[in-house]
Amino acid sequence: MRGTDVRVLQDFLTKAGVKTKVDGQYGPATTSNVKRWERKSKLPVDGKVPKTDASTLRMQVAQGTAGTQSIPAPAPTANATLGADGKAIAPVGAPPEVVAVIAAANEIVGKPYKYGGGHGDWEDSGYDCSGSESYALHGADLVSRPLNSSEFMSWGEPGEGQWITSYAHGGHSFLVVAGLRFDTGYNDSSSSGPKWSEKMRPTDGFTVRHPEGL
Template sequence: MLFLPALAEADATAGGTAAGSTTTPASTTTPASTTASPAVTTAAAQLGTGTLRRGSRGSRVKALQTLLTQAGYKTTGDGQYGASTVSNVRRFQRAAKLKVTGVAGTATLNALRTATDGSASTRATATSSQHLGDRIPLRKGMNGHDVKVLQDFLDRAGFDTSVDGEFGSGTLKTVKLFEGDQQRTVDGVMDQADIDLLRSLIDGESGTATTTTAVQLAPGDKATVGSDGLAIAPANAPDQVKQIIAAGNVIAKKPYHYGGGHGTWDDTGYDCSGSVSYALHGAGLLDQALPSGDFMSWGDDGPGQWVTIYANSGHMYMVVAGLRFDTSGRQQDGTRWHAASRSSSGYTVVHPPGL
């Protein structure tokens, strides 16, 4: 796969191009507006404006669940604001760059209506769309800088894509490959949840230097990655460290699935926080999976001697006995275990007590 320099999501000046990219004439042509289905229109009308939160129930909650599903966050429409609805609201908020609370307040409700009313793909023109997410959904026939960023992200995630800013048949094929690989609905349309998932796959891959390092281990205390992609624990590591590594090996080669590992420990795939949660659970350190943002206040502050966790609201990974356990890079290395470090800039650093 050809790796290209990461494209900037917004140019330094309007109408410019990302560094290293080829200047192409921008078109203002966009496809005809996609009209929302009657069910979505009805749900948007029923949603109202009052805050909804865990424990809420009724028709407004069911409308919220309908719109979350329409935005790409599949949610059971039972009218009960339970754990799964909280989780999907948090994911939508993160994708929409809202404060991630799991509570559906006015800003969240308005953003959800906007994301599902069928007009998001046409409100912004190709020339004004500088960020991936300015137009939702992205589909065949569209063009612009946001499409170019999408193509670059797909390529960096391991799905070969020509980066030309045109959502043609080649990009359509690649998007479907991405959706199939991640067990998303294969429709060739990049909705908000697809874009959020893609961001998490490539988050931070351009970084190589670490700004916060764990306590240096002696050579004999460092784990290694075997030829099979599984980690080999150092003989003198504490038992909990060996248990973390053993659990991590169980899922090291499993696919990345958005939300994977959060509904059940035995899942078909795992996202970043689901992966770390599973490994920590294997050592008896967690009873239930946590989203990445919750790890920011988990455990003890700062790097640990054997285990260091790096978390922010959008991604997380950990370093265990000198090896990085991270979904980012799995496409290239075939495993979640990586000997190479990555940038820790923008991450909160914590560690399990005693480790």
């Protein structure tokens, strides 16, 4: 078992206090962490996540503390928030693809800028702008291979998306996901490399695209 749903599960486990690597594979490590979460939540311990357990986990993540299940449903278009660690927190009610993109992007936050980084291999020591964008989108299987900034000019559908928007021209590309910008430049600090920011950047000259349905 692997893919977008597993990435979402792994991301939610971490947010619920059981740190789990987001790799999209339901292997022994993830199974063990599911059992830890089940014990913590006083649920039957079997390493599996049926719909009832998934609902409990989602509510825990929404509230920010484990064990409480009473929480109102937020608006489906609520913005993501930026944590103190520089990583994004997906809004409750976001589509699984959005949660997976955010989880994947969080994996490379803090990596250095590296020209061509992320284009030869998904896992790299650093990432450039389009390599960072590709890595994030690949987390939800929205790209099958790394794209360069020029290729992002024709990726997906034209115009802004409700949840995910790509901005690209021949020399640069970046994403806006649930209201946060994921970019390697124009950030709030002097360092470069993939980061989330609440600050937007000028978009004149950029081609605007989005994944279908998002």
